[in-house]
Amino acid sequence: MALTFESFLGSVGLSGTEAQSLTGAYVGKSSSPLALACQVAQLCLGQDNVHTAPLNQTLVDENWSQVVISEPYCILQPSNTNDVSNAVKIISYFQVKFAVRSGGHSPNPGFSSIGQGGVLLDLQKLDQIVLSSDKSVASLGPGGRWGDVISTLDAQGATVIGGRIPDVGVGGLILGGGFSHYSGEFGLAADNVKNFEIVLADGTVTAANAALNSDLFWALKGGGPNFGIVTRFDLNTVPVGQIWYQVTVYSVDQAHEVLDAFVEWQNNGASDVKSTVALIMGLQSITVGLIYSEPTEQPSAFAPFYSLTALAVAVPGTIGTNGSLTILLGMSASSTIERHDYRAASSRIDSQLYKDVYAFWRERALVVHGTTGANQTFCIQPVPANLAEEGIAKGGNPMGIPTENHQWWTTLIDWTNASDDEAVRQVSIDTTNQWKALGEERKLWLPHLFMNDASRDQNPIGAYGDDNVAKLKEIALKYDKNRVFQTLQNGGFLLSEVN
Numbered sequence: 209m210a211l212t213f214e215s216f217l218g219s220v221g222l223s224g225t226e227a228q229s230l231t232g233a234y235v236g237k238s239s240s241p242l243a244l245a246c247q248v249a250q251l252c253l254g255q256d257n258v259h260t261a262p263l264n265q266t267l268v269d270e271n272w273s274q275v276v277i278s279e280p281y282c283i284l285q286p287s288n289t290n291d292v293s294n295a296v297k298i299i300s301y302f303q304v305k306f307a308v309r310s311g312g313h314s315p316n317p318g319f320s321s322i323g324q325g326g327v328l329l330d331l332q333k334l335d336q337i338v339l340s341s342d343k344s345v346a347s348l349g350p351g352g353r354w355g356d357v358i359s360t361l362d363a364q365g366a367t368v369i370g371g372r373i374p375d376v377g378v379g380g381l382i383l384g385g386g387f388s389h390y391s392g393e394f395g396l397a398a399d400n401v402k403n404f405e406i407v408l409a410d411g412t413v414t415a416a417n418a419a420l421n422s423d424l425f426w427a428l429k430g431g432g433p434n435f436g437i438v439t440r441f442d443l444n445t446v447p448v449g450q451i452w453y454q455v456t457v458y459s460v461d462q463a464h465e466v467l468d469a470f471v472e473w474q475n476n477g478a479s480d481v482k483s484t485v486a487l488i489m490g491l492q493s494i495t496v497g498l499i500y501s502e503p504t505e506q507p508s509a510f511a512p513f514y515s516l517t518a519l520a521v522a523v524p525g526t527i528g529t530n531g532s533l534t535i536l537l538g539m540s541a542s543s544t545i546e547r548h549d550y551r552a553a554s555s556r557i558d559s560q561l562y563k564d565v566y567a568f569w570r571e572r573a574l575v576v577h578g579t580t581g582a583n584q585t586f587c588i589q590p591v592p593a594n595l596a597e598e599g600i601a602k603g604g605n606p607m608g609i610p611t612e613n614h615q616w617w618t619t620l621i622d623w624t625n626a627s628d629d630e631a632v633r634q635v636s637i638d639t640t641n642q643w644k645a646l647g648e649e650r651k652l653w654l655p656h657l658f659m660n661d662a663s664r665d666q667n668p669i670g671a672y673g674d675d676n677v678a679k680l681k682e683i684a685l686k687y688d689k690n691r692v693f694q695t696l697q698n699g700g701f702l703l704s705e706v707n
């Protein structure tokens with residue numbers, strides 16, 4: 209039975225004179241549901257946690273890409289789980305559109321931003337980082353950033369599978385899977401979650417883990433924003449202490465040599481799952497990061513790279529920690545250009561396929577660079593079979609990741625002018641089409657799409673496989689029978705859009 213307005217106000221902790229004034233506004237229909245939702249939220253969450261017009265522009269602008277920035281009707285900044293619960297009850301009751309933002313690093317419009325037609329739930333005040341006394345579990349708030357998480361844990365001699373770049377948010381990265389340098393050895397970030405604390409569509413706060421709500425636990429490991437708002441991730445720490453890394457820069461003329469070395473390592477060296485390679489092919493140069501999860505100098509797994517002649521050694525072989533590596537990557541990741549995008553494709557390992565798609569991409573990316581100034585990268589992320597096997601061993605996930613050695617291609621794209629949006633995006637769209645066309649022709653294509661690299665028009669959940677999609681839909685309906693998260697949520701990889 210639907211709640212009366214008075215009992216709804218009681219359910220979010222309001223009564224007395226506050227409730228009476230709101231009842232007058234609601235019953236007299238003098239306010240829109242959106243205005244009332246923001247007004248009720250102000251009374252529940254406090255004035256400091258609910259921002260209405262004129263909004264603080266810095267708060268509005270916090271998304272990573274200018275492409276997605278939009279000014280919501282109001283911004284709710286819950287400061288604890290109870291605030292999130294009340295916010296969700298308010299959204300459900302007034303049936304208002306909403307978006308959820310943790311770190312705001314999705315470049316997909318409307319995923320973690322919304323315009324005047326809705327409210328933005330900004331989770332940045334939920335940024336706790338607490339390591340258990342035995343250092344086995346790190347409890348993280350969704351609104352934290354990976355740089356703070358990794359450095360805080362590093363100082364205590366612990367680490368987790370998480371983001372590689374400091375500014376990226378905790379919430380979105382884990383819910384989309386979460387690929388780290390150590391994923392080949394330990395699985396994705398989501399695979400290493402011990403427990404989720406989640407607020408469901410009716411405002412209920414619950415846990416999801418192997419023993420409680422185990423179906424929801426499975427679904428949350430890569431199922432995106434379809435089930436509720438996660439307010440805490442309890443992540444098992446991983447036994448990575450001191451590590452070895454080296455960063456070398458090559459000329460673009462060496463692209464084929466570098467790709468050959470990469471493929472040789474993928475086929476042979478990568479069986480040592482402590483080794484991983486970050487390969488970033490830019491328009492002006494190629495950067496190769498060799499990372500080994502133990503303090504071994506010049507690990508033999510990387511032998512194919514040692515015979516290449518580098519243009520420059522950006523970071524000589526170094527014994528460090530995940531914390532020092534993350535700081536280093538943060539310095540190299542800063543970009544002053546404000547419009548961004550990324551995109552995903554997967555394939556089996558094949559040197560000729562890599563070279564052919566690279567040549568196709570480079571020709572187009574150079575032309576568009578000439579006309580728009582856009583910088584684009586061509587990144588091949590190595591995915592050993594062990595990554596998927598770790599996920600299965602840790603209870604399974606819905607992502608349907610192939611249990612074979614393969615790669616997840618992605619691109620980071622930076623540009624300046626809105627008038628160039630389409631021309632710039634077209635390069636990556638054409639490139640993913642080319643991965644598919646050549647890959648299918650050569651029996652090297654894999655339909656899997658990594659959600660955290662997928663662009664707005666791609667369908668990563670659809671690529672998880674029919675059985676996983678059917679199961680995800682069933683679980684979503686069980687925990688959110690009115691499909692609040694699939695229909696009122698402004699954007700995101702929503703199950704309601706997957707056939």
Ligand SMILES: Cc1cc2nc3c(=O)[nH]c(=O)nc-3n(C[C@H](O)[C@H](O)[C@H](O)COP(=O)(O)OP(=O)(O)OC[C@H]3O[C@@H](n4cnc5c(N)ncnc54)[C@H](O)[C@@H]3O)c2cc1C
Pocket residue numbers: 272307308309310311312313314315319320331350370371372373376377378379380381382383384385386387388432433436437438439541660661699700701
């Ligand atoms: C520079 C850069 C580096 C990156 N590096 C990596 C990497 O190393 N590994 C990797 O896997 N990915 C990486 N990514 C991709 C990144 O994981 C995704 O963009 C992710 O969505 C960002 O998380 P966020 O919290 O910042 O995102 P947001 O934009 O805040 O959210 C993204 C989506 O998740 C939803 N969401 C966020 N928090 C919650 C929550 N608590 N409950 C429910 N739904 C929620 C949002 O509604 C939205 O749909 C990188 C991206 C960039 C731009």
